[in-house]
Amino acid sequence: MSPLAHRRFLKMNGLGNEIVVLDLRGSDVRVQPAEARAIAADPASRFDQMMVLHDPVTPGTDAFVRIYNTDGSEAGACGNGTRCVAWAMLDDPAMARPPLGENLLLETRPGLLAVVRVSPVDFTVDMGRPRLRWDEIPLAEPFPDTRRIELQVGPIDDPVLHSPGAVSMGNPHAVFFVERDPDSYDLARVGPLLECHPIFPDRANISLARVLDRGHIRLKVWERGAGLTRACGTAACAALVAAARLRLTDREATVTLPGGDLRIVWGEDDHVRMTGPTELEHEGTFAPSLFEAAA
């Protein structure tokens, strides 16, 4: 039987980005990709990302978090999920371990994330420094300037989408700036092709960004390993960074996603901070039968 059978989980969301939080602290159980896919396929535990808590690795941190996409792949970062983890670790009766106070320091594969509570359900996450060098994103070829990379969709002399900014927020992002409303593009069709374009050796999250004014961006995201989502925190950070590098916006903006608004600030210390809400939907336990096909 899978070691995940009968485990309790929380189904949450961050601006409609569907998140499952699973606490595996105190065990050495690791979620296998097939198990993640089985959990995502069940309507009760459907997720865009599953955030799995493990025992802390670095002294002074509160947990090590592994992040799984719908397709079972692991992601280095997830902004909306990080806020959900913070809520769970502070407020869920089974996950909260006093005395935690109101702030947390979480660790993910690419680094540390400091989280500050700003209301019962809103959190600010320090998402760290954006990585902008081509080989850090990573891109398959050297681009001295990642503010606009050579990549286009559509006819060569009249492309539909072209020259995205490339940014890593602990995970790879390409941000296409568009003139029309992002909903008027068929992102469900071009997203999968761009996600897997050979220029992105680790694949990439693909965003369409419309700058409404210097403090406001409208964004739609095709997520690597998860597809179209209602919100993506790291993409909102990447979009603000890409826009500010091109002087299209200031270093502080509201990013409006289909699920709602995130406030993003790229500070003078080079750290990007994201503020937004969390919502608990329900809790549940994984039925053993969920994993039969995954065994």
Ligand SMILES: N[C@H](CCC[C@H](N)C(=O)O)C(=O)O
């Ligand atoms: N929804 C997440 C991002 C998931 C990124 C993931 N799709 C990947 O990098 O593989 C967020 O709020 O930042």
